[in-house]
Amino acid sequence: MHFSSKLLEQAVDEFGRLPGIGRKTALRLVLHLLNQPDADVNRFTASLNNLKEHIKYCKTCFNISDLETCEICATAKRDHGLICVVEDTRDVMAIENTNQYNGVYHVLGGLISPMDGVGPSDLKIDALVERMRNEKVSEVILALSATMEGDTTIFYLYRKLKEFNIHISTIARGIAFGGELEYVDEITLGRSIATRVPYERNVG
Amino acid sequence: MHFSSKLLEQAVDEFGRLPGIGRKTALRLVLHLLNQPDADVNRFTASLNNLKEHIKYCKTCFNISDLETCEICATAKRDHGLICVVEDTRDVMAIENTNQYNGVYHVLGGLISPMDGVGPSDLKIDALVERMRNEKVSEVILALSATMEGDTTIFYLYRKLKEFNIHISTIARGIAFGGELEYVDEITLGRSIATRVPYERNVG
Structure with a gap:
């Protein structure tokens, strides 16, 4: 040019x-x-x-915030015993937009990715373990991407968190709502059949 | 969001x-x-x-420049009797990248577009007419887009410039080099046949 x-x-x-x-x-x-x-x-x-x-990062959940403690962590209306672990602030925004979630968050700041030189110590994992010790947590939802990095991080987090007396869950995977079956990739479709759920649960 | x-x-x-x-x-x-x-x-x-x-605009051709007079207008190596009229600085860059042009430019700063409220007085047309009077111009190339606005502007400029003793030309239109015939739109293909050129000219 x-x-x-x-x-x-x-x-x-x-x-x-x-x-x-x-x-x-x-x-x-x-x-x-x-x-x-x-x-x-x-x-x-x-x-x-x-x-x-x-810009600040919430000192509890590490979400982007204008204050020391973000709005979500500050409000008593949310269920502070339910922590949703996400990769970054975009995921918080996406989940907030669903209006389906009433717990709090924990923003890792990335995913474990040896290829990119990102190890567990680069993420806010120790701080998450601290929260298990100091807060009354009943359930942790690992809402990470369905990629190799996401799965690696989920596996690592599961091993770190299983010693605590909490429920550990991951978000459901399967075909998207409105998705036409013929366009779904084979892996997703195959897994969706293998992990099929009773009809009553899906309409509930 | x-x-x-x-x-x-x-x-x-x-x-x-x-x-x-x-x-x-x-x-x-x-x-x-x-x-x-x-x-x-x-x-x-x-x-x-x-x-x-x-940022400055060249006081002669109105191209974006760091100096009062842009590099192209300042050099004696270029043919100052040949002026290529373009819409904006991106067109200057595109033509310079071809390495096929040795004249100077005149940047209009837009195209006549009544729909967008852009009239002739919003463009550097008077300055172009001034150049006809004050410089020794032998040819003006109207290198404007092949759109309705481009054609309107070409028509307007042609009427303004024809009183001067200069050649007025427009850049060639037709199918692109490397373009496959079946993917060319009908108007371009139809006009390309109507304005066909002798074989000797195209290889020359």
């Missing part, structure tokens, strides 16, 4: 470093911002600097 | 305003930046602020 301006090239380089943003998209975004009023661009960059400077 | 942090929500809002970036992508980008070192995020925002603050 031939740039007529070093400043333009630098900005495109920076945008191009973002995940999933190629050079052409980066250029389109930068030129769009260049055509916006100064105030809009300042607000854009200020929002990022602000976030980076002032 | 349920956000656990106002700061996070603000940053996602700002990213979500960019063209082609939805809320989920915005969240992914913001969380990515949040995980980067402070220095990287500062460099990212500084590059944008710098660009916005210090």
Whole structure:
């Protein structure tokens, strides 16, 4: 790409470093911002600097928060004996959007992945074990991705947590609601048949 | 979307305003930046602020530039009697990348589009007419998109420029090199047959 301006090239380089943003998209975004009023661009960059400077992680569950303790951990309305273990804050948001969950969370900050050099000590696993000791926990739900990294992490967590007198569960796997059978991959479909549930449970 | 942090929500809002970036992508980008070192995020925002603050437009051709006069207009090696009229700086970059053009440019800053409220006075058309008067121009190439707005602008420019003693040309339209005939749209294919060229010209 031939740039007529070093400043333009630098900005495109920076945008191009973002995940999933190629050079052409980066250029389109930068030129769009260049055509916006100064105030809009300042607000854009200020929002990022602000976030980076002032963001906190809840000291209990490690979810992103504006305060020392996040809203979910702070409210007495939630069931603090039920902890849902997730990979990152996006998973918290996804589960909150279902309006089906009334417990609290524990954000690991990643999954065990030897290939990427992420070991158990890089995640908030010790802090989770501490919570088992210090809080009255009755159940832990391991809501991690159905990938190799997710399964590895679930296995590791299960071994760490089984010494405590709690229920340990994982979220149900199977075909998605609205999913047409012919488009479901073989592994999911095969496992869905093997782990079939009584009709009464699915409608309940 | 349920956000656990106002700061996070603000940053996602700002990213979500960019063209082609939805809320989920915005969240992914913001969380990515949040995980980067402070220095990287500062460099990212500084590059944008710098660009916005210090960018100039060439006083001759209105291309984006770091200087009063862009590199292309400043060099004596280019043919200053040949002006290629384009919509924006991306088109300059695209044409420069071909290494097939040795003239100079004129960046209109848009296309005439009554639907979007863009009239001739919003574009650098008067400045182009000035160049006809003040520079020794022998040919103007109207290299605009093959859309309704592009054609409208070409028609308008043609009427403005025809009083000057210059060649006015448009870039060739037809099927793309490497394009398979069966996938070409009907209009392009029909026009390509109607405006067929002698074999000698295409290989020349």
